Amino acid sequence: MKNVRWGSLVxxxxxxxxxxxxxxxxxxxxxxxxxxxxxxxxxxxxxxxxNCGALKKDLDAEAPNWEDVALHAALLNESGHILLDDGRCPxxxxxxxxxxxxTQSAAILEAAEKKDAAAAKEAFGKLTAExxxxxxxxxxx
Numbered sequence: 001m002k003n004v005r006w007g008s009l010v011x012x013x014x015x016x017x018x019x020x021x022x023x024x025x026x027x028x029x030x031x032x033x034x035x036x037x038x039x040x041x042x043x044x045x046x047x048x049x050x051n052c053g054a055l056k057k058d059l060d061a062e063a064p065n066w067e068d069v070a071l072h073a074a075l076l077n078e079s080g081h082i083l084l085d086d087g088r089c090p091x092x093x094x095x096x097x098x099x100x101x102x103t104q105s106a107a108i109l110e111a112a113e114k115k116d117a118a119a120a121k122e123a124f125g126k127l128t129a130e131x132x133x134x135x136x137x138x139x140x141x
Contacts, residue, residue, distance in 0.1 A: 032088070033085065033086030033087055033088045034086050034087035034088075035086055036086050040083070040088060043079065043082060043083065047075060047078075047079050047082075048076065048079050048101075048132075051072040051075045051076050051079070052072075052076065052127075052128070052132065054068070054072050055069065055072035055073060055076070055108070055124060056124065058072065059117065059120055059121050059124055064115075064117055064120070066112045066115050069108065069112040069120060070109055070112040070113070073105045073106075073108035073109045073112060074105070074109060076101060076105040076108075076127070077101070077102055077105035077106055077109065079101060079105075080098045080099065080100075080101035080102035080105065080131070081098075081102065083098045083101070084098045084099075090139075091138075093134065093135060093137075093138035093139065094135060094138070094139065096134065097130070097131045097132070097134045097135030097138075098131070098135075100126070100127065100130035100131040100134065101127060101131035101132075104123045104124070104126045104127035104130060104131060105123075105127060107119070107123035107126075108120050108123045108124060108127070111123060
């Protein structure tokens, strides 16, 4: 009887440890890639938020500096790819938001080439709603 209880206890401990490892891996995908050094929060602050803020400031200007608009949009576009790479993407919400970041930043780049402020602002509004807003609703709690 003692052997049965110890065996059950060992199996229970192994099962709990396995579940803890699985949940750690899923959370690690949101916080860091598998092989790259940058933490997701570092990418968000240093790459996404900084370029998003600069882009908003550029688009709010009376006469946007289109070279800067294109620079910030291009870096946001690359961010959309980086956030899907290296095992960082944990689910469909994240993937959809990253794809929206790619799509809407590409639309801003296209608008910048044409110097079309209205189109750039429209795409920026979609970017903040479909990419930033959607992902933060699901993951930043």
